Every structure is written in C-alpha cells, then in structure tokens.
Amino acid sequence: MTETPTETARLLELRGIDKTFGTVQAVRGLTLSVPAGEFVTVVGPSGCGKSTLFNMVAGLDEPDPGGVLRFKGRSCHAHELLGRVSFMPQRDLLLPWRNVIDNAIIANEIEGADRKTARARALRMLPEFGLTGFEAQYPHQLSGGMRQRVALMRTFMFERELMLLDEPFGALDALTRSMMQRWLLDVWERHRRTVLFITHDVDEAIFLGDRVLVMTARPGSVKLARPVDLPRPRSAELVTSPEFIAIKREILAAIEEESMKSFMATGMRAA
Amino acid sequence: MSAALALTARRGAAGWRWAAPALLWLGRLILGLAIAAAVWEGAVLAFAIRPEYLPRLSAILATIAATPEAYVAGFLRTLLETLIGFAAGVVVGVLNGILFLRAPVLRDMLFPIFVVSQTIPVIAFGALVVLWFGNTLLAKAVIAFYLTFFPVTVNTLLGLQSVDPRQIALLRSFGASGRQLLLRLMLPAALPQIFVALRLGASLSLVGAIVGEWFGDTTGLGVILLQAMYTEQVTVMWAAILCAALLGTGFYAAVSLAERWLVFWGAEQ
The missing domain is CATH 3.40.50.300 (P-loop containing nucleotide triphosphate hydrolases)
Structure with missing residues (x-):
C-alpha cells in the first residue's frame, strides 16, 4: 500500500x-x-x-x-x-515418464499445490496452448512444436510476475x-x-x-x-x-x- | 477434433494390437520348447545315451511327478531365499547409490571396500556366512544379498550421476528441495540404469541362494541337487536343475516385465 x-x-x-x-x-x-x-x-x-x-x-x-x-x-x-x-530454458526438458498434464503441473506440484486442482486448471488451459486431446500423451509421442508448447504451458502454470x-x-x-x-x-x-x-x-x-x-x-x-x-x-x-x-x-x-x-x-x- | 478421435480410436485398439503380437510370441516360444524337448528325447533314444549321462526328459518329468511335494517345497524355499536376498540387495543398493551421490567422501571411503568384498569367491563367503548365521534361511538370503547389492549400488550411482544437469537446474528454479529433486527427477531418471542391475541381480541372487543351501539345509533346490549328487541319482539331479532353470527364468521374466511396465518411455533421452 x-x-x-x-x-x-x-x-x-x-x-x-x-x-x-x-x-x-x-x-x-x-x-x-x-x-x-x-x-x-x-x-x-x-x-x-x-x-x-x-x-x-x-x-x-x-x-x-x-x-x-x-x-x-x-x-x-x-x-x-x-x-x-518462472524460468523456461532452451530445451523443453519435459520429464519422459510424465504425460502432458503432469509435465505442465510439475512446478505447481513442487510448490505444494493440490494435484487435483492443478490438473483441472491445466486441463482448462490446454485449448489455449493447442494441446486439446493430448493431455494423456507422453513427450516421446509429441512433435517438437508441441513439446515446446507443453514447456511454455508449464511456465505459464507457474504463476510468477x-x-x-x-x-x-x-x-x-x-x-x-x-x-x-x-x-x-x-x-x-x-x-x-x-x-x-x-x-x-x-x-x-x-x-x-x-x-x-x-x-x-x-x-x-x-x-x-x-x-x-x-x-x-x-x-x-x-x-x-x-x-x-x-x-x-x-x-x-x-x-x-x-x-x-x-x-x-x-x-x-x-x- | 479429428486428432482427438483418432486418439480414442487408437486407445481402444491398443489392447488388441498389444495382445496379438504377445500371443504370437507365446506360440513361437512354446513351439521352440516343444522342438527342444523332442530333440532331447529323440537323441537319447537314437544314440542310446545311458541315463547316467543324460536321462530322457520324460523320465525326469516322471521323477518330478512321482514326488511333486519335495520339488514344490524345494522350489518355494529357494524362491523365498532368493526373493528376500534380492529385495534386501535392491533396497541397500539403491540407498547406497543415493548416499554415495550425496556424500562423495563416503563413496571414496567405502567403494574400494565394496569392490574387494566382491572379489571374494562366493563359496568362501558362503562358508563364513554359515559360521555366522548357522543353517538358517537368513544365511542363504545373506549370500543372495551379497551378490545383488553391489551391481545395484554401482548402477544406481551411475544412473543418478547421469541425470541431465539442465533438468536439475530447471526444477531448482521452481524451488525444488533436495528430496523433491530426488523423488521427482533423479530416481525416475535413473530407473533404466537401475533395471540393468536388477536383471543381473535376479540371476545372481538365485546362484547365491543355491550355493548357500550347499552348506547345509534340509529343503531347497540346492539341497536336492547336492543329495542327488552324493547318491548318484542322476535323474533327480536333472529334475532339480530343471526346477532351478524354471525359477531363474521366471524371476528374470518377472523383473523384465516390471521394467517394461515402469520404464515405458524406453531409450528416449
């Protein structure tokens, strides 16, 4: 104030x-x-x-x-x-054992957010990032552009100024x-x-x-x-x-x- | 939209697509085993091999069928020793790997001792263990443990050390604690490497359990093997060998299946 x-x-x-x-x-x-x-x-x-x-x-x-x-x-x-x-490095650095949603919420998980709410919020953000329908896919199933969008979504999900x-x-x-x-x-x-x-x-x-x-x-x-x-x-x-x-x-x-x-x-x- | 539809379609078909090659593979496996059995049986008959050298497969199976309880009891006992030793070896090995990563001082102090311990022939070590633990199930499990923990330690450390430092930096920038880094990144990333040791440990722990039984016990596949050797019951010896092969193969297959299920992302990265 x-x-x-x-x-x-x-x-x-x-x-x-x-x-x-x-x-x-x-x-x-x-x-x-x-x-x-x-x-x-x-x-x-x-x-x-x-x-x-x-x-x-x-x-x-x-x-x-x-x-x-x-x-x-x-x-x-x-x-x-x-x-x-919220930091996004050059490479997408997605975790291969996590699907799109769980990769997107990793930062929220680390700060102790409730997984269920974070997943629900990520699901709502999917269309904006052009990832509708891909929530359950794993990184090795995605193209380079899509992987990059997942990484960006992870960065946006971690809401910092x-x-x-x-x-x-x-x-x-x-x-x-x-x-x-x-x-x-x-x-x-x-x-x-x-x-x-x-x-x-x-x-x-x-x-x-x-x-x-x-x-x-x-x-x-x-x-x-x-x-x-x-x-x-x-x-x-x-x-x-x-x-x-x-x-x-x-x-x-x-x-x-x-x-x-x-x-x-x-x-x-x-x- | 069409992508989403294709996805659900693929998911629906996935069950069958997966089952068909699996069934084909199983069929070929059974065919291979049948051919091997036929060759065995036929060779013994055709070349009139004396049963002291190689009994017929059917005779071996008949021996097992005559007193199945003894073999089942032996199988279960050896399985239990193997599993306890293996599980202990995996837990200690993974913990060692984490400890050595965190404390390089301890690694430099203890690692050479571990290496020396592994150069002691398992037979010599077995005699010691029986002296310490007596003729108990624990003694056999300890020998199985002794053969398992070292490869698991080495591979866990190797796996943890080869985690992408950029990935560590990323999670740190999100504020991850050491524990979160370990559980969410490093251990999963080390899993493929750890499983290499688990497959090795699956065979080694069985060797440990059987060798342990040679130092004295009343049940177990190793016991059957040793007694048959002393009483020159060649067919019984072969029966014990078959049981041990079944146990070893089954255990190895179980570990491999667990690997395929857990490390589903494969060699990517």
Whole structure:
C-alpha cells in the first residue's frame, strides 16, 4: 500500500553486476531494469553472457559480490529468487515418464499445490496452448512444436510476475516459429506477465518486445536499449514495414560491431 | 477434433494390437520348447545315451511327478531365499547409490571396500556366512544379498550421476528441495540404469541362494541337487536343475516385465 510508484514499476533491477567463472568474466557491470508488465527481449553475439544473466535472475547462479540485485523493489541474493520467477530454458526438458498434464503441473506440484486442482486448471488451459486431446500423451509421442508448447504451458502454470524465456523457439523451423511468436503474443496479451526473452533472432526480438536490449561481446553488458514503439496487437506484415526495418537496421549495426569484437578476440587467442 | 478421435480410436485398439503380437510370441516360444524337448528325447533314444549321462526328459518329468511335494517345497524355499536376498540387495543398493551421490567422501571411503568384498569367491563367503548365521534361511538370503547389492549400488550411482544437469537446474528454479529433486527427477531418471542391475541381480541372487543351501539345509533346490549328487541319482539331479532353470527364468521374466511396465518411455533421452 505504501509502496512508491517507482518500486512497483520496477519489477527487476540489476546494477553493476559482475559474474566470473574461474578465469573467464562472463558478465561485467551489467545494468538493466524491467518495469512490471513489460516484454523485454535480449539479443547479442553468442557467448555474450545472456544465459549467465538468466541463470542469475532464475536464482541458479550467485553474481560476484559488489553488484545490486533488486526484485520487487527489495535488494536480495540470487538464491532468494529460486521459486519466485518462472524460468523456461532452451530445451523443453519435459520429464519422459510424465504425460502432458503432469509435465505442465510439475512446478505447481513442487510448490505444494493440490494435484487435483492443478490438473483441472491445466486441463482448462490446454485449448489455449493447442494441446486439446493430448493431455494423456507422453513427450516421446509429441512433435517438437508441441513439446515446446507443453514447456511454455508449464511456465505459464507457474504463476510468477516475472517469466524468463531462454530462446524458447530456437529449435523450431521458421514457419512454426513465426506461428508460435504470434501465438505467444496472443497469450501474453491476455495474461500480462513481465517477460524477459532471450533470442538470437533480431526479427523475433523486435516483433515480440516492448524494448530490445543488445548485449556486448563477453564480458557481457547492455550496449543498447532500444524501445520498440510499434503498435500492438502486432501482425505478421509488421516485419516488412519501414518502421520495423529502421529499428532492425539500428540493432543489427550494434550487434555487428560486437560480433566483430568477439570474432577478433577469439581469432587473436587462437593465433 | 479429428486428432482427438483418432486418439480414442487408437486407445481402444491398443489392447488388441498389444495382445496379438504377445500371443504370437507365446506360440513361437512354446513351439521352440516343444522342438527342444523332442530333440532331447529323440537323441537319447537314437544314440542310446545311458541315463547316467543324460536321462530322457520324460523320465525326469516322471521323477518330478512321482514326488511333486519335495520339488514344490524345494522350489518355494529357494524362491523365498532368493526373493528376500534380492529385495534386501535392491533396497541397500539403491540407498547406497543415493548416499554415495550425496556424500562423495563416503563413496571414496567405502567403494574400494565394496569392490574387494566382491572379489571374494562366493563359496568362501558362503562358508563364513554359515559360521555366522548357522543353517538358517537368513544365511542363504545373506549370500543372495551379497551378490545383488553391489551391481545395484554401482548402477544406481551411475544412473543418478547421469541425470541431465539442465533438468536439475530447471526444477531448482521452481524451488525444488533436495528430496523433491530426488523423488521427482533423479530416481525416475535413473530407473533404466537401475533395471540393468536388477536383471543381473535376479540371476545372481538365485546362484547365491543355491550355493548357500550347499552348506547345509534340509529343503531347497540346492539341497536336492547336492543329495542327488552324493547318491548318484542322476535323474533327480536333472529334475532339480530343471526346477532351478524354471525359477531363474521366471524371476528374470518377472523383473523384465516390471521394467517394461515402469520404464515405458524406453531409450528416449
């Protein structure tokens, strides 16, 4: 009740975060903030510490001492975020001995929710995820796109303000991917969670995001934060509009610069 | 919609689709056994093999039929020893595997001792066990246990260690405790590996029980075998061997069936 607007507005805030693995500095001076309800996409050259960022925000890795990590306006350790954000890694990581419904409710089961109610809720969500009639199927009976939707459903079932999606569509073919993007926006507009979304694909980053963060080469930090002021709901034709292309040009230029840096760096090390 | 219909249709037909190959398989199995029996019977007759070397199958079956109680009692006794030893070996083996995963210090301390224990020939170990436990059912079960727990320990540890770390990270991000991780992820994921040891343990525990009986007892297939050897009753010896084969095969088949039922997702991942 007494929270100031800025506290509620900023769901997640990172300031001056470093992370070192042995002799490799994965992330240096990483600073970003995510307002509640925003869809933020993160792009950058490979090995730029995007996954390190996610692992820290998911609570799996502790950043080096010195930085500031704030969640819901309160400063905290990374491990305190375990169970407080809903995390979806690159692979679907479904459990092969659980059927679609039981895979979807695993996170709820872990937090101690009643299985029956969770199953009933998952059953009601099936149509929205295009899985009607597949509730009793096992992962090895599903296609890649369907498995990915089950994994997304698991992430949505675990109702947390912040969702972390790590290249959820990376393994899908281009056609399925663009369908899944539009579908995700549709679902997101109805549920309105805060999303942090990693991708390799610049089109995807612009098409989905309210804001695109471009990361620098390793050690990673935010090079550019570009607001995407394109109207929602967004349709497939948007990708070819001049406004879209302009944003894309700007982001590609930033990535290109960073890719060159990391390419030169690895080239030097190899030589 | 059509997908859903196809699904229910498939579920309805699944019973028959499953039953038909199973029946075919059973038919072939019985045919194979019948041919083997006929070859046995025929060879003994054709080559006039003396019954001291190889009695006719029909003579062996007649011997069993003459005093079935002795064989049934022996079968049940050996089965009980085998099952107790096997069950204890599985429980201890799985617990060892979990313990060794959690406490690498204990693993480094105890594992070499386990390995040494397994290099002791089971016969030598059997003599010791009888000294300690006397001529009891427990003594036989202990030997069956001794042969079972080690492979189960090794395979449980192996299975638990090879769980996908990304899967562990995912469940941890949902806030899973160590216990939840173990029960919901690691043990089920290790099941295929554990079952490899269970199939091995099924045969080994029977060996343990029979060897245990050789150190003295009054009932059991091992006892029948040993007595027949001393009194040179070759047909009785063969009868005991047949019973032991039946027990071993049945137990192995039961474990394999349990595996197919529990690890239905197969080699996926």
